[in-house]
Amino acid sequence: MTLTDQILTARPNHKRTREGDQPVSIGAERMSKQLQDADLDELIFVATTGIAARTEGRSMRLADFDESSSLGWVPANLGIGSLGHIVSDIPYGSTGDLRLKPDLGSLARVDGIPGRPPLNIVFADLVNTDGSPWENCPRTFLRNAVEELHTEFGITTRSSFEHEFVDVSATGDHHPFSLQAFRRAEPIGSQLMTVLHRAGLDPETWLPEYGRHQYEITVAPTDPLSAADRAILVRDIVYDLFDAHGREATFAPVVAPGETGNGVHVHFGLDDADGNTLVFDPARPARLSRVAGSFAAGIVRHGPAMAALFAPLATSYLRLAPHNWSTSRAFLGLQNREALLRICPTNEIDGRDPSSQLHFEFRGGDIGANPWILLGMILRAGMQGLREELETPDIIVGELDLDNRHAGLTKLPRDLEAALDTLKADELVSGWFSPSFLATFDAVKRDEFASVQARPLAEQCEVYARVY
Ligand code: GLU
Ligand code: MG
Numbered sequence: 478m479t480l481t482d483q484i485l486t487a488r489p490n491h492k493r494t495r496e497g498d499q500p501v502s503i504g505a506e507r508m509s510k511q512l513q514d515a516d517l518d519e520l521i522f523v524a525t526t527g528i529a530a531r532t533e534g535r536s537m538r539l540a541d542f543d544e545s546s547s548l549g550w551v552p553a554n555l556g557i558g559s560l561g562h563i564v565s566d567i568p569y570g571s572t573g574d575l576r577l578k579p580d581l582g583s584l585a586r587v588d589g590i591p592g593r594p595p596l597n598i599v600f601a602d603l604v605n606t607d608g609s610p611w612e613n614c615p616r617t618f619l620r621n622a623v624e625e626l627h628t629e630f631g632i633t634t635r636s637s638f639e640h641e642f643v644d645v646s647a648t649g650d651h652h653p654f655s656l657q658a659f660r661r662a663e664p665i666g667s668q669l670m671t672v673l674h675r676a677g678l679d680p681e682t683w684l685p686e687y688g689r690h691q692y693e694i695t696v697a698p699t700d701p702l703s704a705a706d707r708a709i710l711v712r713d714i715v716y717d718l719f720d721a722h723g724r725e726a727t728f729a730p731v732v733a734p735g736e737t738g739n740g741v742h743v744h745f746g747l748d749d750a751d752g753n754t755l756v757f758d759p760a761r762p763a764r765l766s767r768v769a770g771s772f773a774a775g776i777v778r779h780g781p782a783m784a785a786l787f788a789p790l791a792t793s794y795l796r797l798a799p800h801n802w803s804t805s806r807a808f809l810g811l812q813n814r815e816a817l818l819r820i821c822p823t824n825e826i827d828g829r830d831p832s833s834q835l836h837f838e839f840r841g842g843d844i845g846a847n848p849w850i851l852l853g854m855i856l857r858a859g860m861q862g863l864r865e866e867l868e869t870p871d872i873i874v875g876e877l878d879l880d881n882r883h884a885g886l887t888k889l890p891r892d893l894e895a896a897l898d899t900l901k902a903d904e905l906v907s908g909w910f911s912p913s914f915l916a917t918f919d920a921v922k923r924d925e926f927a928s929v930q931a932r933p934l935a936e937q938c939e940v941y942a943r944v945y
Contacts, residue, residue, distance in 0.1 A: 505544060511586045512597065515539060521597040523548050523577045527615060528921050529559045530847045532713050534577060539597060547576040550603060555613055558921040559790060559845065559944050560928065566920045568913045575611050577601035583706045587714055589672040591721050600706050613914045619853035623701050626856055630863055632755060633748045636852060637698040638708035641739040642715060643732045645942065646724040647690040658685030662692060665718055669694065672714055678707050688737025698744060701856070705848035708741070712844065728844035729941040730796040734934045738796030738803050741843050743852060744821065746836035747772060757832040763811050763820050763872050764835060770869025773809050773818055773837065775862025776855060777870045780807035780817045780841065782903030783854050784889050785896035789922060790845035791929040792937050794892045797841065799879055804840050806886040810873040817841050820872070844945045857909050893926045
């Protein structure tokens with residue numbers, strides 16, 4: 478008997494699927510596949526992530542878990558900021574209740590962290606106690622954006638998140654991209670790739686990056702909800718693995734003043750309902766279709782207002798500076814790593830077809846951003862570009878020349894406080910969120926900014942390096 482069978486038969490009110498019955502849902506199939514090696518004495522962590530973009534939730538015995546399980550949650554938890562406390566002056570207090578409703582399709586089993594039991598984890602949507610969606614559920618924010626893109630425009634998308642982080646326990650010299658740095662991270666690097674593979678996260682590359690003791694991990698593209706779920710898992714698996722080895726990793730945007738930043742880059746394409754690219758048009762500049770150009774225009778136009786949410790830490794703005802290979806201006810760039818939105822290169826070796834490869838990379842994000850909200854905003858801003866049929870923005874080709882030719886490019890906000898003001902002033906972007914979400918986000922972030930900004934720069938970086 479498989480574990481899922483055991484779980485299903487152990488629950489009296491559970492409709493078992495027998496031969497000849499309707500096939501089980503994708504969620505149940507995934508549950509059965511993921512949990513086939515699990516032991517009923519293991520725990521399952523039911524997870525969400527909020528404004529602080531830390532993975533939060535509750536666990537229960539796997540033996541007690543089934544398709545109808547949900548766990549309690551509290552609306553005021555939305556007000557837990559990066560510094561780990563609920564700020565005052567938010568619309569939520571000690572009353573009110575929600576449920577964490579697991580999406581079985583997101584279930585993952587993380588096995589292979591030395592000395593630690595396997596982690597069964599499932600992502601949850603936040604719902605009211607009657608099962609209706611909670612207006613401030615970040616996962617539902619992305620789910621709705623994906624749905625709208627599909628119903629209103631017939632567009633689907635695939636996405637992947639790239640993460641950079643620093644091994645803060647490493648000492649000695651770091652030569653960028655070196656074999657020595659790669660080997661120094663062993664056996665963690667090999668274990669990381671294996672754990673991600675076994676958990677179904679499709680790891681692609683693991684590399685020593687440019688910055689001091691900086692590494693990068695990439696996973697393959699998938700549907701947007703799974704891509705954002707994967708992003709959450711990747712960071713937690715990295716933390717777990719480094720911690721299990723007595724080492725410490727941080728994804729903080731800048732680990733110390735003057736050091737190379739850690740970005741969270743979001744890759745995405747646009748496809749029709751059959752999975753054919755809508756991005757590629759060889760007859761147009763940069764081979765970018767009209768549709769893709771309008772989509773990009775929405776993102777570029779609303780980039781500054783989205784900054785508070787994609788770069789939500791006080792030190793995010795140390796990273797978002799010129800000459801950092803991150804971005805300080807809202808523009809579309811052809812293969813340019815200082816662009817907010819980059820048109821990525823294609824691999825045409827041996828006559829490979831570029832059409833399905835051409836896609837965008839959103840480079841503004843960092844670890845402080847909630848991945849569901851980050852990707853949901855990118856899609857929402859793009860959709861606005863489609864609705865208004867915006868012209869393709871100027872495509873910056875070649876190196877950026879901020880002193881002359883490109884001096885007029887729209888700047889991103891200079892700090893978190895300015896970003897919060899820019900968000901407030903953009904009715905479209907702020908209109909994507911409920912008044913209670915905006916009030917909570919604003920209160921959390923202003924409290925954090927005031928507390929962090931008062932410290933010397935090095936300490937500001939340290940604060941976030943400890944949190945992220
Ligand atoms: N470390 C850079 C950042 O902060 C990105 C470097 C790269 O292009 O990989 O976003
Ligand atoms: Mg990189």
